[in-house]
Amino acid sequence: MRYNVYSDYLKRRYGEKVYKLPISLPVTCPNRDGTCGTNGCVFCGEIGAGYENLPASMTVSMQIAANRAHIAPKYKAKKYIPYFQNFSNTYLPALQLEQYLLEACQDDIVGIAIATRPDCINDQYLEVMARVAATKNVDISVELGLQTVNYHTLQKIQRGHGLGEFIDAVLRLKKYNIEVCTHLILNLPWDDMVDVVESAKVLSALAVNQVKLHALYIVKGTVMANWYQDQLFEIISKEEYVVRVVEFLEHLHPDIVVQRLIGRAPEKNTLFTNWQTGWWKIRDAIEGLLEERNTCQGEKCNYLNGSAVRKFL
């Protein structure tokens, strides 16, 4: 492949295909409960990101069992990564997080992925994660929502944190040897190609382990939906998104694993989703453009480690 595909990485690491199981914890988000904000990010709907999830009223064990029962016969699956997905999954007391992590550590669980915000990570939580990873022999990774490195755009989308908090969280995660995945939306209306390339550069310079790319989708009832209906911004074309992803990949360090090139958002309750076309068609178009340009991930990753003095070597 012309980019570092997540499913291949999992096969290399665990010797076979590994499946993520979405898990809901009974948590909210500091950008919703008044700690950083009350309305949430302008694009975030009432149910957050976990539109396929089971209810958080079910225990972690019950959700793992139900998801496993659904997936195992269909794909002959044997190894899993529970994914604490919805809202900010470290926005709870650290010892409570530890209980949820321990509950998820079962025989066929090889790793646990935890989605959260950069301002919901501190050393106490990282000590808990490192302890569980070491004692239970599971890989724990953290998925940080960033969306863009453009801190002016971060203000516009009302994230309630800036770029600095993200950098701090990544450096701390690295200190505890916990892998980090970063979520980005490559077509936020106020961002252009400069922001896309800079996002790839910042992630590469910080040596994050994985990245997950999304295209913006407009959920009904959100602030973004109001702005969209009032035509306060335009969404770039699908073709431009494809070009942005290819440029992003070219600037991204080749070691960074790419979990997704485009999100799989539901059409229900949205005003706009992936240009009303299948996510796989957009993925195919991205892979097609990589072929057409005869390029690959890391092709333009020549800016690290003092590129201006390279000529003196």
Ligand code: SF4
């Ligand atoms: S940080 Fe995540 S859960 Fe919180 S409002 Fe933003 S998108 Fe929604």
